[in-house]
Amino acid sequence: MSTIETLAEGKYLGLYSRDDWEFADRPNATGVVGILPITDDGQLVLIEQYRFPVQSRVIEIPAGLVGDEEEFKGESLADCAARELLEETGYRAGVVTPLLSGPTSPGMTPEITHLFAATELTRETEGGGTESEDITVHHVPLDQLSDWLIQQQVDGRLLDNKIHASLWLAQTQGLLPPS
Template identity: 40%
Template sequence: VDLPAGLIDGDESAEDTARRELEEETGFTCNSVRRLAASPTSPGITSEVVRFYRAEGVRRVGKGGGVGSEKIEVHTVPLADIRKWLASRKELVDVKIWAGLYFASQST
């Protein structure tokens, strides 16, 4: 289980990447994205930065599932139910998911 994510292509902005990955991986598009937070993943080791965005005005335009060899199963879970849904799966959950949910809960 993961949030939509991906690498920034060339001169693409982080916001455009967030919108592109949302559509490629989930089949949803949005009117706008709002950055909630950004942070290095491993300061001093890598220059990677994780950015959390909230998609607004979301609507389904395709089936999602990724591109190329990606085989992504899309789960649509209401934000109010996500903690219970994640716990029911009995899997380890990436800390970035919990961080993203926290930031989303603070941004309403």
């Protein structure tokens, strides 16, 4: 394996070079989890937050970094996903099902995103994330999802592709309630 050269490194992001290829990585995390929350009555729980790199509010599935906090080092991917779900949406998952692990953007970063579905949800808090986050929680009936997402785009929000990927994967695994 060739040597990695650090070109620049900040608190949340680093720029590195290996074999004349520059790439970005997170110096403080080992990956990303995303979780698609599905309620028993056929709703998806999505979140909305402002994302500085794209200068826009983004509709997303709940997600978070793996291993970025000392107290959670060594935590399993499923436990990390369940913790992020509770933090961001206020829901505790009865069942966390792995969907897929794959590269986030393989031409730019070695980061791997691990997608899960959450079912048998119990609402414990209002959610909204930590004090450094400004998260809005949305409950969207599955039969209205397409129209709702279109309206979010019309209203100027961006849509994270992980919504579509995790939804398709959950559907293929029979995790969505019958419509």
